[in-house]
Amino acid sequence: MRIIGGSLRGSKLEVLDAPGLRPTPDRVRETLFNWLMPVIEGARCLDLFAGTGALGIEALSRGAAAVDFVESDARLVAQLRANLLRLKQTASVHSMSANRFIESTEHHYDIVFIDPPFAENLWESSIEAMEIKSVLSADAWIYVEAPAERHLVAPATWLLHREGHAGALRFMLYRRVMPSAKL
Numbered sequence: 001m002r003i004i005g006g007s008l009r010g011s012k013l014e015v016l017d018a019p020g021l022r023p024t025p026d027r028v029r030e031t032l033f034n035w036l037m038p039v040i041e042g043a044r045c046l047d048l049f050a051g052t053g054a055l056g057i058e059a060l061s062r063g064a065a066a067v068d069f070v071e072s073d074a075r076l077v078a079q080l081r082a083n084l085l086r087l088k089q090t091a092s093v094h095s096m097s098a099n100r101f102i103e104s105t106e107h108h109y110d111i112v113f114i115d116p117p118f119a120e121n122l123w124e125s126s127i128e129a130m131e132i133k134s135v136l137s138a139d140a141w142i143y144v145e146a147p148a149e150r151h152l153v154a155p156a157t158w159l160l161h162r163e164g165h166a167g168a169l170r171f172m173l174y175r176r177v178m179p180s181a182k183l
């Protein structure tokens with residue numbers, strides 16, 4: 001697996017074989033980061049189910065100011081840290097569940113990547129936790145990857161900006177839009 005754009009373009013990521021791990025395909029990452037190009041520079045990002053860290057590392061490569069990686073599998077955490085060290089990238093890697101991280105963080109994120117292991121069905125619980133804890137900036141961008149047949153119920157404040165399909169995969173980019181206060 002390689003980084004496809006930015007300062008780390010062409011850099012190889014070492015990938016472990018782990019249950020439920022499905023690295024986001026190159027074509028999907030390229031499409032996603034084309035969509036995010038106007039907003040990635042200087043953004044604070046959260047790679048919530050990091051796995052290989054490809055989404056977060058791609059964000060760093062393209063100018064994100066900071067990325068928090070969250071991964072519960074200790075082997076994947078070790079591999080992610082090794083990849084970041086080898087690529088000379090500074091980022092925070094958190095070895096814990098997504099919901100535990102959401103409960104503990106004090107940061108607000110401009111861009112969030114949500115790509116959980118499909119078999120664990122963690123979309124709604126992590127989305128609900130992010131809204132309850134208010135970890136998203138008012139105009140955050142949220143990327144969600146799911147099986148093509150999976151129907152996701154997004155919060156009312158999330159507007160679907162774009163979506164695509166790649167085989168059995170559906171990927172969506174939402175924009176968080178807070179309603180304006182009425183006087």
